[in-house]
Amino acid sequence: MSNSNDKEKINMSVEIAGVTMKNPVTVASGTFGSGMEYDEFFDVSLLGAVTTKGVANVPWPGNPVPRIAEINSGMMNAIGLQNPGIDTFIERDLKFLATKDTRIIVNVCGKSEAEYIDVVERLADTNADLLEINVSCPNVKEGGIAFGQDPKALSHITAEIKKRAKQPVIMKLSPNVTSISEMAKAAEAAGSDAISLINTITGMKIDIYRKSFVLANRTGGVSGPCIKPIAVRMVYEASHAVKIPVIGMGGISTAEDAIEFILAGATAVSVGTANFHDPLASVKVIEGIEEYMKKMGIKDINEIRGAVQ
Numbered sequence: 001m002s003n004s005n006d007k008e009k010i011n012m013s014v015e016i017a018g019v020t021m022k023n024p025v026t027v028a029s030g031t032f033g034s035g036m037e038y039d040e041f042f043d044v045s046l047l048g049a050v051t052t053k054g055v056a057n058v059p060w061p062g063n064p065v066p067r068i069a070e071i072n073s074g075m076m077n078a079i080g081l082q083n084p085g086i087d088t089f090i091e092r093d094l095k096f097l098a099t100k101d102t103r104i105i106v107n108v109c110g111k112s113e114a115e116y117i118d119v120v121e122r123l124a125d126t127n128a129d130l131l132e133i134n135v136s137c138p139n140v141k142e143g144g145i146a147f148g149q150d151p152k153a154l155s156h157i158t159a160e161i162k163k164r165a166k167q168p169v170i171m172k173l174s175p176n177v178t179s180i181s182e183m184a185k186a187a188e189a190a191g192s193d194a195i196s197l198i199n200t201i202t203g204m205k206i207d208i209y210r211k212s213f214v215l216a217n218r219t220g221g222v223s224g225p226c227i228k229p230i231a232v233r234m235v236y237e238a239s240h241a242v243k244i245p246v247i248g249m250g251g252i253s254t255a256e257d258a259i260e261f262i263l264a265g266a267t268a269v270s271v272g273t274a275n276f277h278d279p280l281a282s283v284k285v286i287e288g289i290e291e292y293m294k295k296m297g298i299k300d301i302n303e304i305r306g307a308v309q
Contacts, residue, residue, distance in 0.1 A: 013301075021049050026048055030081075031276065035096070035100070045101040049104065055109065057118040058085045059088070078215045107133075108134065111137060117164055148174040158187050162191040174199050176201065184246075185241050194246065224273040232264050247267065249261075249271075252272070259289060
């Protein structure tokens with residue numbers, strides 16, 4: 001005999017390149033560390049996945065300070081991908097995440113093809129479930145242009161990483177391009193298993209009294225609610241250009257924001273800047289999506305993906 005509660009059951013699980021997430025919510029790289037700090041506020045096992053801060057083959061000191069600035073409806077950062085390097089990351093961060101019932105997406109950064117490959121190969125036999133490749137890093141051999149700003153460079157780095165990676169690969173696309181659809185297609189054609197977008201948008205802030213740049217780096221990545229409409233548009237365009245899954249991000253603060261991205265075509269979503277002003281933001285997004293589904297009579301989250309055509 002069926003239980004009346006069965007009618008209330010809803011499916012929030014989604015699949016990214018053969019990896020099942022219990023719900024479609026992860027966190028944006030660089031806003032969550034590896035979850036250790038946030039685990040004091042809530043059990044990070046509640047998340048569909050934890051996306052770690054970017055890790056390189058050796059420790060990076062990052063940019064000089066000041067490197068964070070508040071702006072209307074968001075923030076700017078020029079952290080410079082400060083990280084402890086892959087050795088410490090495997091020993092400390094992956095060991096911690098192994099104790100949690102959540103998927104692990106490791107964000108990988110590098111300044112050359114060899115650096116990316118070094119990290120990818122080091123992660124091959126670890127408990128990482130998916131690799132997110134940050135192609136917004138400056139390509140030092142090509143004059144500093146980001147790997148993700150040139151379709152040929154993106155295609156090449158994607159193909160080289162795919163040759164070595166044991167885990168599925170997610171290419172994280174830069175929004176600082178002419179055509180996001182073209183970049184999405186280049187990543188897919190080169191073998192990427194999924195894409196995530198958008199990364200931060202390059203911006204600048206000037207102190208009018210000191211007559212100087214607010215950030216020591218002069219420019220920084222703009223994130224937060226102010227970029228959400230741009231991110232939704234880019235996720236819509238990218239998801240309609242490719243057949244691989246899309247992880248959408250950019251200014252998600254609420255469940256309503258997240259649902260917008262899913263309706264635009266995202267399979268999963270990442271909560272980023274919102275974590276800084278509310279450590280429980282990602283959990284509230286998960287709960288809000290569930291409430292929305294019950295209210296709208298939606299049994300499976302996958303039913304509404306890309307529903308807005």
